[in-house]
Amino acid sequence: MDTIVVINQDQMGHGDRALGQKILGTFLKKSIALPGFTAIVFYNAGVKLVGPESPVLAELRALEERGVDLVPCGTCLSHFGVAPSVGKVADMDTILQEIGRAKKVVTL
Numbered sequence: 001m002d003t004i005v006v007i008n009q010d011q012m013g014h015g016d017r018a019l020g021q022k023i024l025g026t027f028l029k030k031s032i033a034l035p036g037f038t039a040i041v042f043y044n045a046g047v048k049l050v051g052p053e054s055p056v057l058a059e060l061r062a063l064e065e066r067g068v069d070l071v072p073c074g075t076c077l078s079h080f081g082v083a084p085s086v087g088k089v090a091d092m093d094t095i096l097q098e099i100g101r102a103k104k105v106v107t108l
Helices: 016-031 044-050 057-065 076-082 092-101
Strands: 003-007 037-042 071-072 104-106
Touching: 003 044, 003 092, 016 037, 016 057, 037 092, 044 057, 044 071, 044 076, 057 071, 071 076, 071 092, 076 104
Parallel strands: 003 037, 003 104, 037 071
Antiparallel strands: none
């Protein structure tokens, strides 16, 4: 079963930013255990996580090396001025295809 994770902000949850980034890092480290985990789609402020200043860049690189597709929104990258260090820049059609083929979509 294809499982897609959608990340639309640069932390997990609302509230304390440092805590949100810490628990996102833990989630990403452990998420490889999700059954059929195939991709992470990033949009809006979530695209900041694929840039060189990302607090979770090591975790994302590890996931990419294990075969998880990292799919950041190109329009969002441009908006925030982020040059991706991981992933393959995508347009909305590609993002919709990723989400459409998934049996399960988890939004953080």
